[in-house]
Amino acid sequence: KKVVGVTDFDTYPKEVKNVEKIGGMEFNTEKIISLNPDLVLAHASSMQSAEEGLKQLKGAGITVVTVNDAASFEEAYRSIEMIGKAAGAEDQAASLVKSMKSDLADIKEKAAAISKADQKKVFVEVSPAPDIYTTGKGTFMDEMLEAIHAENAASAQKGWAKITEEAIVKL
Structure with missing residues (x-):
């Protein structure tokens, strides 16, 4: 409910289809500023191409947080916790990470029964x-x-x- 803008590529959750689009790798800085966000989440993979636009957002007084390009479950958990802290939703982030860890443990337990012969x-x-x-x-x-x-x-x-x-x- 608090999200005011998403990229052209965002599809999840389904509610984002009703949220203002701000562009893709080439985002519309003026549009973002006009939406008056408290926080902009940028992804580490786009830092070089987005550097100038992110400077403009910071210059407009908007907090910009760069989310790492998670290459593991642990890095994804840290990203969620970082976003939770930046968004003032630390408890929700901690709860989500706990749930994800529990789900992963359940999956690994089920997968342990897969023999090498049955491995895909x-x-x-x-x-x-x-x-x-x-x-x-x-x-x-x-x-x-x-x-x-x-x-x-x-x-x-x-x-x-x-x-x-x-x-x-x-x-």
Whole structure:
């Protein structure tokens, strides 16, 4: 209820479809300022392209918090706690993290029953052709696959890796 603007790419929760759109990687600084936010959450992955716009927001007296590019469950928990603190919702953030940790423990317990013979090999496409990207080691998605005892087909890659259709077929 307190969110006054979201990017063009935000789809969750479903209520964001009724929230003012402020652009994507190229965001509309004037529009953001006109919405009079108390807080702007920026993502670490867009810092270089957004640097000038974020300076303008800070110059307008708006608090800007940069959220890290979480590459693990632990980093995601820290991000949630940081956002909770910045938004004055520390108790809600702590409750969410506790619930997520409990859910993950339940999933890992169920996954422990999966034998090596029953383990699935999974390919994750995070960006479609013509520039196909997948998730390799050191990513949050790779950690999720490990948690459910699935084998990441692209585990020889590191980070977010560009891959060809031919290489996918070989995997």
